[in-house]
Amino acid sequence: MQREIRPLGRPRQDHQDKPTKAVILDVATQLFLDKGYQVVSMDDVAKKCGVTKATVYYYYKTKSDLFTDAMVQMMLRIKKRIFDILSTEKPLKDRLFEFAKAHLQATFDMDINGFMKEAKASLSNEQLQQMKQAEDKMYEVLEQALTASMEKGEIPRGYPKLGAHAFVALLTVGNFKDAEHKPIFLSLDEMTEQIVDFYWNGIGN
Amino acid sequence: MQREIRPLGRPRQDHQDKPTKAVILDVATQLFLDKGYQVVSMDDVAKKCGVTKATVYYYYKTKSDLFTDAMVQMMLRIKKRIFDILSTEKPLKDRLFEFAKAHLQATFDMDINGFMKEAKASLSNEQLQQMKQAEDKMYEVLEQALTASMEKGEIPRGYPKLGAHAFVALLTVGNFKDAEHKPIFLSLDEMTEQIVDFYWNGIGN
Amino acid sequence: MQREIRPLGRPRQDHQDKPTKAVILDVATQLFLDKGYQVVSMDDVAKKCGVTKATVYYYYKTKSDLFTDAMVQMMLRIKKRIFDILSTEKPLKDRLFEFAKAHLQATFDMDINGFMKEAKASLSNEQLQQMKQAEDKMYEVLEQALTASMEKGEIPRGYPKLGAHAFVALLTVGNFKDAEHKPIFLSLDEMTEQIVDFYWNGIGN
């Protein structure tokens, strides 16, 4: 976890290392996703990066800045991933299946709402806005894929925005575990299939 | 709870002489739902109750105890409400519609997942277990209604557990607002209708 | 310096002790006068009181609150002292002499200006106002004594406000030490006499 102990001053340029700022962002993203905004301290981030708190502050002026950047970058990456999966020429249902599977494997809940509520008190309006916009863009990619399929007659006409949100919402079902830690379906494949089937019916097929 | 002599007439906000413990629990529930576990301090709860922190500790040994109790009680109440709505003789779709509408009007996201993640680090296993069980029970009520309807042939046979979770998941879509604070559908009624329709298709009708 | 180590919780009421809040205020006053606002940390105050920082915060919500209270109370005390000295029936010059001597013995520079500049950035407008007002009241006492003496014909008519400030300003001369730590006059008595004589001429006698 800890890289080596670092001497004062500028470190000799070690060109293999990821730049510190990137390390911090990655570690922060992971920690925030894992535990939420409030629970993660700047010291936690720093320690896991093998640097001091002051170094983190060298790159990010406040904790909320770090959080906002982490979340926005993450949503951009997800948007890209969704886009890549949905851009192929396969039938929509197959693409949705792939997307669902990829998402469910990644384990984490794309529970942006929950995050936002928790962090709300600590974020500036501008920061909230930035995050909201990144979130919107994520959904838009999915929405556009649905719209395209509707136009091609692949699925019945309907509300693509509802469709996009419904799909993501249904995915969260895949992460549910009951008090005995049992998920709804035992295998990931079955889980995915059932969710996509459900969705496929939902949009009117 | 000793109170000083007070002028005649209706006391202003005096929690209607509910026992102190109940006042604390209510206030805490509301605060936790509003702002999340970490953000709410025992002092916040105390102040909003008009008592001192020490009094809160008199009734609840720790913050996580208070939280657990607040959440469990709330889920029990919700379970009861779901049960009441689903127990009538109307067709399932109508009952679902009513449930959805009641839920969406209540505004708050039944985002237990999010809460749990945030509080996880601070809760004992036993407390997590208690909450999980209360959550399970909530879903079970819905599950049973679905099972009953399947048996009556009102809806096609399927996975009632998936059905229950899918329904609640879809409801969260109703709370979405984009960066310009616009929801997916402008009216609550249309929102509800579209979600229930989607769901109704989803379960195979 | 450190009183005893204190156990958690409320201490047994030790009726001989000054109340903690008073101890804190006294210690803080002394430290602030000695070293200035910025240099004194809340921890410094706490340690010198034999309590923890959190205890200091129990009584004073912020450092600037503590500072403001400390300075205002001090100025009130000084005002009272000035008033007592100046209220006797002796000739004005004798009263001024007494005041001067008392003041110079107290060593500290009533250098409110300097303090204010240093603390300015950290104080709220209201706090600055409070301090300014306390300062004004201090000067007023002296001013009134001068006005009274003018009316009695004891000293020539002039500007009592200027007279009040001039006197206090001249007193600061008594605290001067050169690079070899030598004051202007070797004995306190001569210092006082010369300053008062100077002042006495200044106001036109």
Add this chain to the structure above:
Amino acid sequence: MQREIRPLGRPRQDHQDKPTKAVILDVATQLFLDKGYQVVSMDDVAKKCGVTKATVYYYYKTKSDLFTDAMVQMMLRIKKRIFDILSTEKPLKDRLFEFAKAHLQATFDMDINGFMKEAKASLSNEQLQQMKQAEDKMYEVLEQALTASMEKGEIPRGYPKLGAHAFVALLTVGNFKDAEHKPIFLSLDEMTEQIVDFYWNGIGN
């Protein structure tokens, strides 16, 4: 100090190509006078100079070095200014008037005492000594003018050192503002005149 190519015409705030070290010293002097030692950070100085902190450290080994140099240089300049004003052939009272007016216009309190107290904890003995000596020299100029006037019989014999300090002390009265921001006299000219008159009486005329 390398600067990029720049459009023709007068550069905006570019410190007129003064050597970097001089820019730093000037900026630091102004900041320290304005806000005091502790409040001003090396970063503040650097930013206001348009260089980085490291550059400031290139020229001044520590913050206290920078402070000491800034203050000493400033006192030398003031000494020179006093000297220039007091060296003319006009009557002493006129020269004092001129000096007073120049000083009061400059607004800033020559409150070296206050500064020293604040910075004391952070300065080495040697640095304190340097500052003290520069201060002494400032007063000496005034002292010598007084001595000369005494020898010429222009003013009664007395204590020139007291006279020098008294004069400077009285000047601080000119900077006083009460809680409503009102000075003792409304016009600068009257202020100056009254102070000089007071002083003139004080030294025995």
Add this chain to the structure above:
DNA sequence: TATGAATGAGTGTTCATTCAT
């Protein structure tokens, strides 16, 4: 000459928790 990256030691402040009364 000048800088970017990093640190270590603080600083003000908050908060869950404790305990004598």
Add this chain to the structure above:
DNA sequence: TATGAATGAACACTCATTCAT
């Protein structure tokens, strides 16, 4: 039953200083 006084551990953030380049 309820509270006032106190604590200890943390937390976000700052700053003087260092050093390889």
